[in-house]
Structures are given as structure tokens and as C-alpha cells.
Amino acid sequence: MKWLCGYLHSSRRPSPGTPIRPHKPSANSIPGVLIRLHNPIHCSGCPVEGEIRLVLWQLREDGIEHVRLELRGRATTRVTRGHPAQTETIPLVHIDIPLWTYEGLEDEPDLGHVLVSKSFSFQLPPELPPTLYNSGRTTEAEVKYAITVVGVRPEDPQHHRRMHIPIVVVPPSDNRQLLDVKARLSGTVTMADIVPWRTERAEKRIRRAPWGRHATAQVQLTIPDLSALPLYTKILFVIDILTTSPLLTRAKADTSSQHRPVFPAVPAEFTMLEFKLRRRISLRAGTLKDDVSSDVATFTKAALVISAVQAETPPSRWQPLPDADEKSAGALGRWVQRSSFRSTFQLACAPSFTTETIDCQYSLELTVPFAGAGNDVRISWPIRVSSGLDAPAARDKLDSPAPLLALENFLDLPLLYWDANVDEWDG
Structure with a gap:
């Protein structure tokens, strides 16, 4: 320094x-x-x-x-x-x-x-x-x-x-697995090469209007299977979205296009989602207690995450009913659409902890929007955040780009924290 x-x-x-x-x-x-x-x-x-x-x-x-x-x-x-x-x-x-x-x-x-x-x-x-x-x-x-x-x-x-x-x-960090994983990471070895995955799923029946037929939307969030996520480390994630339309005829499905997709259309761009890290603080001061939640990072607005996104939107698929004539224009079936987004994020925040007056916990919050009121599909996934360190760390040893290590972003601390021209330590 x-x-x-x-x-x-x-x-x-x-x-x-x-x-x-x-x-x-x-x-x-x-x-x-x-x-x-x-x-x-x-x-x-x-x-x-x-x-x-x-x-x-x-x-x-x-x-x-x-x-x-x-x-x-x-x-x-x-x-x-x-x-x-x-x-x-x-x-x-x-x-x-x-x-x-x-x-x-x-x-x-x-x-x-x-x-x-x-x-x-x-x-x-x-x-x-x-x-x-x-x-x-x-x-x-x-x-x-x-x-x-x-x-x-x-x-x-x-x-x-x-x-x-x-x-x-x-x-x-007292997690030996976490420290071993970080030690093995390099330019050619990623977390996906050495850590198994874990997945959280959400499924919801939705319809475009109150009188409409129900469709199904499924969302999956996959991250490395670690007991805690370390700071200043690239964390791989995959978001998979699958929708199945209400019953419709093959002829109607064939008239769909990119501009008029069959409901429910999957988001085509990562920035259409909302994916963030949320912090919940429970605290006590004297006899008073309170809780406060705030967004620490919104990955779908973070340039470093967006620039690394790999998106896949395979062609939509017609799925006829078992007894339907697949070639008939009047055959009934469902329209299946998929999209997938893969990227990495890094955490720069205080690790999870609990003291007699402060409890600090985190969750990954994913919201996938669909047309119609109340149709968004959400995943709220509690996680633990660890320092991922076993010794003091020099700035150039942290595997992070310069913006995350800048003073105004360091561990999500405001510039007010670094303002030493205060008398709170005097006396």
C-alpha cells in the first residue's frame, strides 16, 4: 500500500x-x-x-x-x-x-x-x-x-x-475445502472443473389474463456446491429458463415469430432478469431491535458480469399431445421455449457473521419476468459468504479487477468509512 x-x-x-x-x-x-x-x-x-x-x-x-x-x-x-x-x-x-x-x-x-x-x-x-x-x-x-x-x-x-x-x-476461513479450491484456481482451471454443482429450482403456473389458460414457467439457478462463497473469487453461475405454453393448435404455434412469440416467452437477454446479492441485518441497540435488508450487488447491471455472459436460446419446440396427429394443423399441443445464461460474479462485501448485537446474512435473489400480472418467477437462496482467506492479503494477490478493489467499492464500504478526519477515535 x-x-x-x-x-x-x-x-x-x-x-x-x-x-x-x-x-x-x-x-x-x-x-x-x-x-x-x-x-x-x-x-x-x-x-x-x-x-x-x-x-x-x-x-x-x-x-x-x-x-x-x-x-x-x-x-x-x-x-x-x-x-x-x-x-x-x-x-x-x-x-x-x-x-x-x-x-x-x-x-x-x-x-x-x-x-x-x-x-x-x-x-x-x-x-x-x-x-x-x-x-x-x-x-x-x-x-x-x-x-x-x-x-x-x-x-x-x-x-x-x-x-x-x-x-x-x-x-x-476455517473451511479447508474452500481454501483448497481457491489454491487450485488458475487461468486454465475454473471452479467448474473442480467443484460439483448445486441447483435451486422454482416452478409456477401462470396465465396472461385472469380468464386465460395456464402455462408453466420453470427457472433453475446453478452455482458451485460450496458451504460458503469466497470473496474476490470468480463464482460461476448458470440460469436456465423453460416455459411450456397453454394448449394451442399447431397452426397457431407456427404463426409465432420473434416479435410475436407464444406466451410465455422466455427472456432473450440477461439484462432482462434481476439477479442480485441481498443482505439482511438483524441488530439490537439497548432494548430496541430491528431488521434491515438491502441490495449489495445487482449482477444483471454489473458491467463485469454482463461482459462475460454466454447466452443460449435454442429454437422453440412443438410438443404435441400423445394422441394428436403431429402433422395436422389442428393438432393440439404445447410450445416449449428455453433460454440459458452463464457467467461469473465476484463478491466484495463483509462475510456472514453473528455477534451479540449484529447478525449479518445473505441470499441470492433471482427474478425472471413474464408478461401478465403476478407472473414473475422468483428464487431466494440463502448463502454464506466467507473471506476465503487464511492470512492477510495484498491487493495484487486478490483475483479481482481494479473496479472491485477501488476504495469506493472495497468490501462494499462507503467512502464515509475511510474518512479519517473525524474525532470518533479521539479521547
Whole structure:
């Protein structure tokens, strides 16, 4: 990861007589401090490692005599559907590391060229919940972690300098099968080559109008047979759609066309469907409880998913009744239509988890539209989401395109999560 810095004039002190522009540090700034974390994603039970650089003359000019690091985490829930609203905060981790002190350097004749580099490591406790931000109309649930650099100013203790660096934490996957599958994936080996499939089906009798004859619509969703779906991994899926028309004559079936298909026509394009990942949060704040659901990703609107779609729409098939004369124009039968869509999606969200105040679960939601009121066919498939990691991960080691790794999309966290210019960690 790149260096994150406070206010930095230069690693060398200006020569005597050189004017220095007056500077008032921002709410999230320490003069002469740069910090870099080795990985963007950290696993509970594993170390958070990085490096910090200190320009000593700038620290001294700002009255800083000690520098320490703090790692903090907390889970906060808020429910406003009550009077009064209630908020509950549970501390998750609080670790302090002394990093540098001016003590012993009082007689140092010149600190103008001194640049101190130090490595640091925090050991995260096991079983920490993953980073999360979920906000609804009457609820808010947040699990947040941050490293704070504290510049201690003994002569002005009310105004110590602080620099906050929000971080991402996920539970490591304890599923050996999942880790083995991810390790075997490559450019030539896909998940379909090494994992069996599982399928969820839905069938519905539908009709174009209340007085019409019934037709049948069948929908199948197939994904890899894994106990949990991992983050930042291509997940193959197949959607199969099959419709069988009401009874009609062969002559009427033969007059159908692409522009006037027999009811119920199958969707010809993937974007006509609605396929998404939905999150359901159950939370408690004090004595108040609430549930909130939201869409995390809509795959039928995602450019990366759409660009990889393989669609198949085989020719429609006439299926005569067993005793019908198949060649007769008046023979009765049914018109069978099919379509199929295959692609991959990737998950970038907090893994499934449960704590005493937050329960976070997911489902795949598929809706296939058909003409007529109330005819849509739906599949709601509860799934578990896992980090798929057993150690901290570097950004370039994640098998994902750049848009999914961008800050505004990282683990479905809003830019507000990364706004370190807040005082919530102070004190």
C-alpha cells in the first residue's frame, strides 16, 4: 500500500534563515509522520504489519516528544425506531504500542537530517467480526477498525496530535475445502472443473389474463456446491429458463415469430432478469431491535458480469399431445421455449457473521419476468459468504479487477468509512 502521511515539509531541516510557512495541522495530521500498511485486508488472529517514518525535526518543532500507535475496533448499532433512539457500542480491541520517544536525544546537536524508520506489528485477537457499514432508514450497524498514530505533546496535553488510518478486518476461513479450491484456481482451471454443482429450482403456473389458460414457467439457478462463497473469487453461475405454453393448435404455434412469440416467452437477454446479492441485518441497540435488508450487488447491471455472459436460446419446440396427429394443423399441443445464461460474479462485501448485537446474512435473489400480472418467477437462496482467506492479503494477490478493489467499492464500504478526519477515535 502507498504511504499515508501527515504534514511533511522535508526530511531535512531547512538551513538557518530559510522561512517556513506557518502550518496548522489538520484534524487527521501529524507533522513529519508517514505510515504504510503492508496489506489492505487483515485477518482476525493474524498480525497487522506496517512501517512508519518519522522526521524528527518536525516532531520537535511541533512539541511532540513521544509517538505511540493504537489499534482500536468497535461494533456500534443504532436504532431510531423508538423514543428515544438507542445506540450501543461494544469495544472489540484496544492495543497500544510505544514507538518513539525524544528522551535521551535532548543533547543531540542536530536532528535536521534524522529520519527514523520503524516497523510495527499488532496481533489481532481471534474471532473478531468483519468490518461492516450498513445504514437503513431507522437503523445503523457499523464494525470499524483503525490504527491511530498519537503524537504526545507534554506541554499541551489537551492537543495531542492524532492521525487515524481505518483498516479492514475479516475472519479467516476455517473451511479447508474452500481454501483448497481457491489454491487450485488458475487461468486454465475454473471452479467448474473442480467443484460439483448445486441447483435451486422454482416452478409456477401462470396465465396472461385472469380468464386465460395456464402455462408453466420453470427457472433453475446453478452455482458451485460450496458451504460458503469466497470473496474476490470468480463464482460461476448458470440460469436456465423453460416455459411450456397453454394448449394451442399447431397452426397457431407456427404463426409465432420473434416479435410475436407464444406466451410465455422466455427472456432473450440477461439484462432482462434481476439477479442480485441481498443482505439482511438483524441488530439490537439497548432494548430496541430491528431488521434491515438491502441490495449489495445487482449482477444483471454489473458491467463485469454482463461482459462475460454466454447466452443460449435454442429454437422453440412443438410438443404435441400423445394422441394428436403431429402433422395436422389442428393438432393440439404445447410450445416449449428455453433460454440459458452463464457467467461469473465476484463478491466484495463483509462475510456472514453473528455477534451479540449484529447478525449479518445473505441470499441470492433471482427474478425472471413474464408478461401478465403476478407472473414473475422468483428464487431466494440463502448463502454464506466467507473471506476465503487464511492470512492477510495484498491487493495484487486478490483475483479481482481494479473496479472491485477501488476504495469506493472495497468490501462494499462507503467512502464515509475511510474518512479519517473525524474525532470518533479521539479521547
